[in-house]
Amino acid sequence: MRHEHIISAKQLSRADIEEVLDHAAEIAADPEAYADRHAGKLLGLLFFEPSTRTKMSFTAAIKRLGGDIVDMGPVEYSSVKKGESLADTVRVVEGYADALVMRHPSEGSAQMASEFVDVPLLNGGDGAGQHPTQTLLDLYTIRENAGLDDLTIGIMGDLKYGRTVHSLAHALTNFDVHQHFISPESLQLPRSVRYDLHEEGATIREHTALEEVLSSLDVLYVTRIQEERFPDENEYREVAGEYQIDAGALEAASDDLTVMHPLPRVDEIDHDVDDTEYATFFEQAHNGVPVRMALLDLLLEGQ
Ligand code: NCD
Numbered sequence: 341m342r343h344e345h346i347i348s349a350k351q352l353s354r355a356d357i358e359e360v361l362d363h364a365a366e367i368a369a370d371p372e373a374y375a376d377r378h379a380g381k382l383l384g385l386l387f388f389e390p391s392t393r394t395k396m397s398f399t400a401a402i403k404r405l406g407g408d409i410v411d412m413g414p415v416e417y418s419s420v421k422k423g424e425s426l427a428d429t430v431r432v433v434e435g436y437a438d439a440l441v442m443r444h445p446s447e448g449s450a451q452m453a454s455e456f457v458d459v460p461l462l463n464g465g466d467g468a469g470q471h472p473t474q475t476l477l478d479l480y481t482i483r484e485n486a487g488l489d490d491l492t493i494g495i496m497g498d499l500k501y502g503r504t505v506h507s508l509a510h511a512l513t514n515f516d517v518h519q520h521f522i523s524p525e526s527l528q529l530p531r532s533v534r535y536d537l538h539e540e541g542a543t544i545r546e547h548t549a550l551e552e553v554l555s556s557l558d559v560l561y562v563t564r565i566q567e568e569r570f571p572d573e574n575e576y577r578e579v580a581g582e583y584q585i586d587a588g589a590l591e592a593a594s595d596d597l598t599v600m601h602p603l604p605r606v607d608e609i610d611h612d613v614d615d616t617e618y619a620t621f622f623e624q625a626h627n628g629v630p631v632r633m634a635l636l637d638l639l640l641e642g643q
Contacts, residue, residue, distance in 0.1 A: 341638035345454040346462045348470045349507035350536070354514035361480050364627075364634035371404060374633060378640050379406035384437030386412045386429070387464070388420070388444040393603060394464045394474070397628030398441050401636055404629065410436050427456050434459045439639060441473075442466075460639040468501040468530075468569050474602055475507040477631040478561070481624040485598040486558040489516045494553050496522040497563035497583055497608060499529045501570070504602040505563055506533050513540035520553045521546045524579050527565070550585070554592050560585075560618075562601045562608045586610035590618055600624050 341359060343351060367374055383402040387395055399409050412418050412433065420429060426449060433440060434457040442450055443464035450463035450470070465471045482488060493512065499505050499521050509529070512519060519542060521529055528546060529537075537544055547553055554560070562585065570576040584607055590597065599618040601609055603625055613619050 341635075341642055343639075344460055345450075346460070346472050346635065346639070347450050347454055348463070349472045349475045349511040350470075352472065352476075352511060352514075357476065357479060357511060357514060360476050360631065360634050360638065361483060363638060364476075364480055364630040367633050367637070368627075368630040371630070371633075374405055374637065376406040377637060378402070381405070381407035381439075381640055382410050382437045383407060383636065384410050384412070384433045384440040384459075386433060386440060386442040386444075388415050388442075389465065391443055391464065393625050393628055394441070394443060394471075397625075398462075398464070398473075398632050398636075400629045401632035405633055405636060405640075407438075426453055430461070431456050439636065462635070462639075465503055467503070468506075468566070469503050470507045471503040471602075472507050472511075473632060473635060474504045474628075475511045476635060477624065477627045478504070478508050478600065478602070479511060480627050480631050481600060481620060482559055482598070484627075485620055486596070491515065491558050492518045492520070492556050493559040493561060494520045494522055494550065494557045495561045495563070496550060498527050498565045499523045499563075500527040501566035502563045505529075505561075508561065509533065509537055509542075509544075510540070513537060513542045517542075519544045520557070522548070522550050522553065522583070524548065524582055526575070527579060550583070550589070551592065554590075555594065557593065557597060559598045559600060560593070562599065562605075564601075564604065564606050564608060581607060584608055584610065585613065587612040587616055590616065593618070 430453045439460040441462045441464045447467035447469035450466040454461040601621040
């Protein structure tokens with residue numbers, strides 16, 4: 341792994357992705373073998389936004405490598421409340437840890453913060469921007485369930501504000517994948533993301549109805565409408581509750597369909613899907629541990 345910081349899926353080549361995924365598979369096959377690998381190493385957690393999976397799976401990952409965390413804790417109890425700048429916070433915290441994971445509501449914040457630190461900084465989500473470590477566990481899950489080449493994927497929901505979508509769509513351009521984007525017109529991919537995908541030569545199609553493509557899909561990646569990112573609550577209410585799936589809606593799908601979701605879900609996937617063969621979202625969330633172990637191992641090793 342030649343990268344110092346992990347900021348965006350755009351920086352990851354196919355070789356980088358395969359290195360992390362292959363290593364994650366080795367770790368998943370024999371986690372005990374890695375139990376002392378990074379004994380004494382500390383991972384600094386800077387979460388300026390809510391998180392369950394990203395924060396807890398990074399914590400589990402460093403602990404399963406023999407290390408530990410130093411956690412800033414909730415923003416309201418940190419010096420950010422006293423007016424400390426992000427640059428000062430990260431410059432201080434890099435002295436307490438061997439690597440940092442940061443989640444922040446502002447797009448571009450991870451890139452900015454990384455310019456002030458020498459330890460590896462991993463972007464755990466920057467506003468509506470990017471979420472590259474989620475993408476690595478998404479790709480791992482896709483590879484395990486459907487394979488990454490000759491793949492047809494539907495990505496549905498909030499394509500405008502969904503950072504997991506922006507990262508995943510870009511990373512998939514490294515593989516032989518047909519990407520279908522399904523959303524209300526008001527939540528289509530941002531122009532900048534669409535431009536980048538075209539630049540990478542991606543084959544993408546945009547739809548407003550899932551039925552148009554469902555039967556052709558190998559993977560359906562569903563996302564939550566990102567309520568917290570809407571500047572206007574009325575705009576949110578107009579689209580809330582659209583694009584829900586239940587077991588009945590999936591009857592038209594291929595038997596081999598893999599249904600994924602970065603979670604948390606609100607009402608996009610009915611609970612009756614959980615007991616079907618399609619449901620892969622809990623497995624996906626669990627894959628966060630070996631994938632983040634692999635990533636941390638490669639980054640800490642390279643230091
Ligand atoms: C996602 C996020 O934070 O972007 N959550 C996660 O990390 N699994 C998805 C979301 O919040 O909808």
